[in-house]
Amino acid sequence: xxxxxxxxxxxxxxxxxxxxxxxxxxxxxxxxxxxxxxxxxxxxxxxxxxxxxxxxxxxxxxxxxxxxxxxxxxxxxxxxxxxxxxxxxxxxxxxxxxxxxxxxxxxxxxxxx
Amino acid sequence: xxxxxxxxxxxxxxxxxxxxxxxxxxxxxxxxxxxxxxxxxxxxxxxxxxxxxxxxxxxxxxxxxxxxxxxxxxxxxxxxxxxxxxxxxxxxxxxxxxxxxxxxxxxxxxxxxxxx
Numbered sequence: 001x002x003x004x005x006x007x008x009x010x011x012x013x014x015x016x017x018x019x020x021x022x023x024x025x026x027x028x029x030x031x032x033x034x035x036x037x038x039x040x041x042x043x044x045x046x047x048x049x050x051x052x053x054x055x056x057x058x059x060x061x062x063x064x065x066x067x068x069x070x071x072x073x074x075x076x077x078x079x080x081x082x083x084x085x086x087x088x089x090x091x092x093x094x095x096x097x098x099x100x101x102x103x104x105x106x107x108x109x110x111x112x113x
Numbered sequence: 114x115x116x117x118x119x120x121x122x123x124x125x126x127x128x129x130x131x132x133x134x135x136x137x138x139x140x141x142x143x144x145x146x147x148x149x150x151x152x153x154x155x156x157x158x159x160x161x162x163x164x165x166x167x168x169x170x171x172x173x174x175x176x177x178x179x180x181x182x183x184x185x186x187x188x189x190x191x192x193x194x195x196x197x198x199x200x201x202x203x204x205x206x207x208x209x210x211x212x213x214x215x216x217x218x219x220x221x222x223x224x225x226x227x228x229x
Contacts, residue, residue, distance in 0.1 A: 101159050
C-alpha cells in the first residue's frame with residue numbers, strides 16, 4: 001500500500017456532521033478512486049478522477065462530494081453524514097505501467113451514530 | 114449489468130494444504146482480470162493480473178488461471194501458510210468502460226482461514 005496515504009484512519013461522526021477524508025499519493029499517477037466497502041457488498045465505487053481537475057460519479061455517489069485540485073490529492077467529503085454512510089473507505093490509484101496495477105490505501109473506518 | 118461471482122464465500126483449511134478459489138464473470142469483452150489479497154483491517158494488495166490472452170500467472174505460491182471462453186478464473190494457493198488467512202477479491206476490467214469510470218467490477222471476495 002506504499003504510495004497511497006489516507007487520513008484519518010478512524011472517525012466517529014454524529015448524524016448531520018460533515019467531514020473530509022483525505023488521500024494523497026506519491027506515485028505520480030493520474031487515475032484515482034474512492035471506494036466504500038461494506039460487509040457482504042464488496043468494494044463499490046463512489047467517485048473517480050481520471051486526472052487533475054476532473055471527477056466522475058461512480059456506482060454510489062449520493063451523499064458525497066470529491067475534489068481533485070492537484071495530481072497528488074483526492075479528497076472525499078461527507079456534507080451531512082448519515083448512519084448509512086458507516087463504512088470502510090478506500091482511496092486507490094491506477095498505475096499506467098506495469099499492467100495497470102491498482103494500489104489501495106490502508107482504509108478509513110467511519111462510524112456515523 | 115456486469116457481474117463477478119466468487120466462490121466459496123468462505124473456506125477453512127489446515128496449514129500446509131492447497132486450495133482453489135473460483136471467480137466467474139459476465140464482463141464482456143473484458144480487458145484484464147486481477148486477484149487481490151486483503152488482510153483484515155488493511156487495503157487490498159495486488160497478487161496477479163492477467164489479460165484476456167493469458168491463461169496462467171504465478172506469484173510465489175499463488176497461481177491464477179483464466180479461461181476466457183467460459184469466463185472463469187481460479188486462484189490456487191499451494192502449501193498454505195497462516196499468513197494466507199485473508200479475503201481474496203477478483204476484479205474484472207471491461208475492454209470498453211465508457212463514462213470515464215473504468216468500469217472495474219469487484220467480486221465480494223472469498224474469506225479464507227488457515228488453521229494450524
